[in-house]
Amino acid sequence: MSDALNTLWAIxxxxxxxxxxxxxxxxxxxxxxxxxxxxxxxxxxEVILAAASxxxxxxxxxxxxxxxxxxxxxxxxxxxxxxxxxxxxxxxK
Numbered sequence: 001m002s003d004a005l006n007t008l009w010a011i012x013x014x015x016x017x018x019x020x021x022x023x024x025x026x027x028x029x030x031x032x033x034x035x036x037x038x039x040x041x042x043x044x045x046e047v048i049l050a051a052a053s054x055x056x057x058x059x060x061x062x063x064x065x066x067x068x069x070x071x072x073x074x075x076x077x078x079x080x081x082x083x084x085x086x087x088x089x090x091x092x093k
Contacts (some may be wrong), residue, residue, distance in 0.1 A: 009071060009081045016075050028072050036073045043069050 015025035028036055043066040050059040074081060 005081070008068065012071055012075050025072060028069070029076055033073065033076050036069065036076055040066065040069045040073060 012025055015023045016029055019026050028039065043062065046062040047059065047066050050062045071081065074084065
């Protein structure tokens with residue numbers, strides 16, 4: 001995992017355990033998985049729209065949002081980023 005992904009995952013896990021006030025990650029976790037999934041749907045549409053009609057900078061911004069929300073869903077389900085990595089590695093074969 002890259003340094004950026006390690007840092008992001010560590011922050012999500014820290015927010016999940018410490019529940020600091022005002023944290024967007026905590027707000028997402030408290031809304032529940034269905035709301036997180038809705039947010040992933042919204043972000044997916046934004047990625048598609050950015051890819052179709054906006055520049056690369058906007059596409060990267062929206063993809064980062066989508067990736068973040070997917071990681072929050074993994075955390076909400078008590079999964080680890082390493083679970084996703086293992087699935088990707090499994091597919092290399």
